[in-house]
Amino acid sequence: MALQPAITDIEQLKDRPELARLLAWNTGAVTGAKFDRNELTIWVDRTSLREACLTLKNDPQLQYNALADITCVDWYPKDPRFEVVYQLFSIPNKTYLRLKVRISGEDASLDSLVPIWPGANFFEREVFDLFGVRFDEHPNLKRIMMPEDWEGHPLRKDYPVEGYR
């Protein structure tokens, strides 16, 4: 199981059905792709995330009908700072796909997926609570892990592990 180098060239990956479907739908929405350790990652533009998810969900072949997870990675001090990570799962095909959206630290917000999957609710609240990324049109965007009057977002890289003393 020796490691193969990651493929990051969209040209080489465009035969993968998930990427081909998104490119056929809107070439401008796909900003990058990676195939590494048998897992496919597609970067999509922040404004087209919701339509990209709907496209993958409603496609009769791909059928990415379940949302497995939403989380975030803070690349401080790089810019764009945050990468919001979505794991989609196709129950009929039993395949996983990772979608990623890069957003800057100044205006960290993007579309909520609650209209598509109501189960995104808690995951997005968690990302909001621990990273401070806002989700537009979320029905109840409040802290979920930390107390409501907590200051700061603990999983950001500029937040000390021991907390502020």
Next chain:
Amino acid sequence: MVHMTPTPVLDPSDDKTMVLNMGPQHPSTHGVLRLLLEIDGETIVRIMPDIGYLHTGIEKTCEAKFYQQVVPLTDRIDYLCPMTNNLAYCLAVEKLLGLEIPPKAQWIRVMLNELTRINSHLVWLGTHAMDIGAMTVFLYCFREREDVLRLFEAVSGQRMMTSYFRIGGLALEPPLGFFDRVKNFNDRFPPNIDEYESLLTSNPIWTGRTKGIACLSGEDAIALCATGPTLRASGVDVDLRRDKPYSGYEKFQFNVPVSHDGDVFARYVVRVQELRESQKIVKQALEGIPEGSVKADAPHVVLPDREKMKTQMEALIYHFKIVTEGFTVPEGEVYMPIESPRGEMGYYVVSDGTAKPYRVHMRSPSFANLQALRKMCEGRLIADVVAAIGSIDIVLGDCDR
């Protein structure tokens, strides 16, 4: 305690309703779950779970530890299935490293994971039945659970926080006679399951409290990100052990119990059948344990045997380096989902090429499944909330992390 005061509130929507606070200290919320119930008489109008009381910042702590130091933290996430969490984390890091695990270690991992599933389901069955009023089942379940915990103690030295799996294999060879003890337990377990079932399955009080209660359709379960037995009891046939085999599960034969009713009784039936399937997997695992080592041949990752350390210079150097500096992991990211007793337990690990993980995220099944509670309970009676919580099988440590 300054931060404890402001908590979410629910305002009653009209004069006829009132808001009832349930938990966080309530015996049937399985830990520190707080529920805000807006009720009209005995009927639930709205329900709002409030979690986070057990949030310990494990994801943040992981970023400050070496890769091997994260293993004991993973036990503490879901304290009813420590081995499952150990396995998910170890598999994720092994995938990042591109490490091959010897078959014997994989085999023992599968066996211990199924024993963990038995342990977790026994705690669920006992407490769930006790919530609904069947006290005896609890005592019977904990009798067998004690046997499983003794097996864990024999193999890892700990009853609950086992930390027995290591990146690259197992911590130690199982002790002499361990497999005989597992076989002894496994052979006498099926009649015990019959015993639990004889107390519940056709008991009119039990069926009255569970059949047709807290229904969840398959579409709703998928939309609400439910996984595991909660999803399978709603008629969706997904089991990652069969569909995305890991750690050699493809070599085992087992059925995936599915029910189409989607009520509390269906979730009970699915889990009890899973107990039987787990027993079968343990049996298969015991029959075909391969020969060989329980540690991968990767000296820069796996700690050397104690004996070698005392006689070989190289082993001593590797030991010193791993303990003091950790080991580096090639850059990349991995999402490793496995089937825990509660559903999809996914570890998302990002490496930046250093000896500490850049980000570890746990996708915990209890957290996602809890969202189904609202759909199950609204419009039903308060007494059904207790049955619904029990049937989702949440662990608050898993939920809050």
